[in-house]
Amino acid sequence: MTYELRDWDIVSGVGITALGVAAARAVETSRADPLVRDPYAADFVRAAESPIPMPAQAEDVADDDLRWSLMSVFLGLRSRHLDEYLLDSCRASGESPGARQVVLLAAGLDSRAFRLPWPEGVTVYEVDQPRVLAFKDAVLARGGAEPGCARRVAAVDLRDDWAAALAGNGFDPAMPTSWLAEGLMPYLPGDAAEQLLTTVHELSAPGSTIAVEYMPGVDSVLADSSAASLSAGLGIDLASLLADSDYDPNAGLAELGWTVDEVTVAQLADRYGRTFDDEHVAELAGNGRYLTARKR
Template sequence: MAYELRDWDIVSGVGITALGVAAARAVETSRDDALVRDPYAAEFVRAAESPVPMPTGAGDVAHDEHCWSLMSVFLGLRSRFLDEYLLDSCAEPAGASGTRQIVLLAAGLDSRTFRLPWPEDAVVYEVDQPRVLEFKDDVLARSGAEPGCTRRAVPVDLRDDWAAALRGSGFDPGAPTSWLAEGLMPYLPADAAERLLTTVHELSAPGSTIAVEYLPGAGSALADSSVASRLTGLGIDLASLLSDADYDPSARLAERGWAVDEVTAEQLAERYGRSFDDDLAELAGNGRYLTARKR
């Protein structure tokens, strides 16, 4: 599977899914009732010169292109929920300071460091492939983007010793951390997912939090010919990229003593006043988002 590739860029391997996510965010951003506003998403798509045509706004999506319409809803819900998770984790509950150390695992083209209202003393670490971060930094620099807090890029493959690279960038395992694994777990084999969560657990001080997206049954849904045929409009072979591993991060974190909550994509749609079309609703509606706090 593509996860076995080394050193991919933004238009190859799993990297192209990050570009697809940016395109979906760009479509959502252009809507009057957008759930998320990402002023850099369209710039990433334009700069990538992808071999796969991708939209930079709702005007690029034809009425019968259900794939990109669905993806924009799905990514709007996901981005809004995880934005709120990160900002809530940095808030100051009950007189205690919230976390000021944030780690975005497989950060891709995530622009939260630039678009969210962070506390001034927050430090955001963005961990991803060197060439993905290089592309991202170049586009953001040409766009005149300025981070809302201290930003530290950590160019490392998550299959290598990323914990050492993170520490080398100034990460303090003795301080509470807010972790984000968005758009990552569905691509990992079970053993890789287990190693990732084990490392996060070992690096997390009490009071640390994590948010994880996962898609149980995604492999089976993509094996269905009708679902697969409707996904062809994306131009990305998701079936070859997603893992078919039956791994439950919610249960594994709970076993390690984390207090876990979970919400589905369908529940988020109800919360934020959106709905899925019948097309691909089974796949998108199967999304799970867990948030957890280390006791």
């Protein structure tokens, strides 16, 4: 599995999937009624010089090209839902002051530290491969981007001691934290996924929250002709990158004592007023899941 590569940049290995996600956000951002507004996504795409052609705006996508149109909807829904999760988790509610630490695991080209209206006092930690984060920081610096919160970068492979890297950047495990594992779990073998959530549990004070994206039976989904065609059309061999794992983060977090809720992509489409006309794509949307959990 390509995930065994120890170091990748934004146009190789798992890194190129982060660039594809940025391209989909750029397409969605440029629409008249976007699900998400990411003013930096197009800059990442243009700066990357990817060997795989990727659009930087909706005008780059032909009317009959369903690949990026569908990707922009899928990832627009994901971004919108997880944006709301993060902001809600940081807002004061009742007796809770809200989280003041946010950790983005495998942050990739996530620009939330720059584009979201964070409450005062929030620190966002980004954890990912050194070369991926270096590329992102260079593009943002050239554009004069300024974060809307305190931002700290932990340039470390998640298979290494990323907890120590967080601590070295000022992370305090005694404070409630809002964690995000977006676009990460499907690439992890079962034992690595379990260890990741165990480490999150150990670093989380009561009241901490986490959001996790996962897709049960991802192998069978990619074996479906429509999903396989979509993957091939994007030029990214997802089957070679995704892990063959049946680990269930919902059950894993529940066993660790977290209270878990879950929503499907199809349910998010209903919530935000989007539709999937193709029945195979609709089935794929019903299989994708996002869970949110709180540590009791």
